[in-house]
Amino acid sequence: xxxxTVQILCHVKMNIYVKIGSLIMKARRDxxxxxxxxxxxxxxxxxxxxxxxxxxxxISIEFLYRVSNSLNCDVSIFLPSEK
Numbered sequence: 001x002x003x004x005t006v007q008i009l010c011h012v013k014m015n016i017y018v019k020i021g022s023l024i025m026k027a028r029r030d031x032x033x034x035x036x037x038x039x040x041x042x043x044x045x046x047x048x049x050x051x052x053x054x055x056x057x058x059i060s061i062e063f064l065y066r067v068s069n070s071l072n073c074d075v076s077i078f079l080p081s082e083k
Contacts, residue, residue, distance in 0.1 A: 018055030019080040020064075025053040027071050027078070041070035 039046040051057040068075040
C-alpha cells in the first residue's frame with residue numbers, strides 16, 4: 001500500500017511540471033518565440049527549454065521569474081490551479 005501511495009504522489013508531482021511546462025510553451029508560442037529565443041533570453045540551452053516544456057525537468061521559482069520577464073507576463077500564469 002505504501003508503494004502505491006508513493007507512486008501516486010510521484011505522478012501528481014510530475015503532473016504539475018507537465019502543466020507548468022505546457023503553460024510556458026503556450027505563452028512562448030503566443031508571442032511568436034522559438035525555444036531558442038526563450039532559451040537565449042533566460043540564459044539556458046534550447047534543450048533545457050524543451051525538457052521544461054515537456055515537464056521533464058524540475059524548475060525553480062527563480063527560473064519561472066526569468067521566463068515571465070522574458071515573455072513579458074505575470075509569473076502567476078504559469079501556476080495551474082488545482083480545481
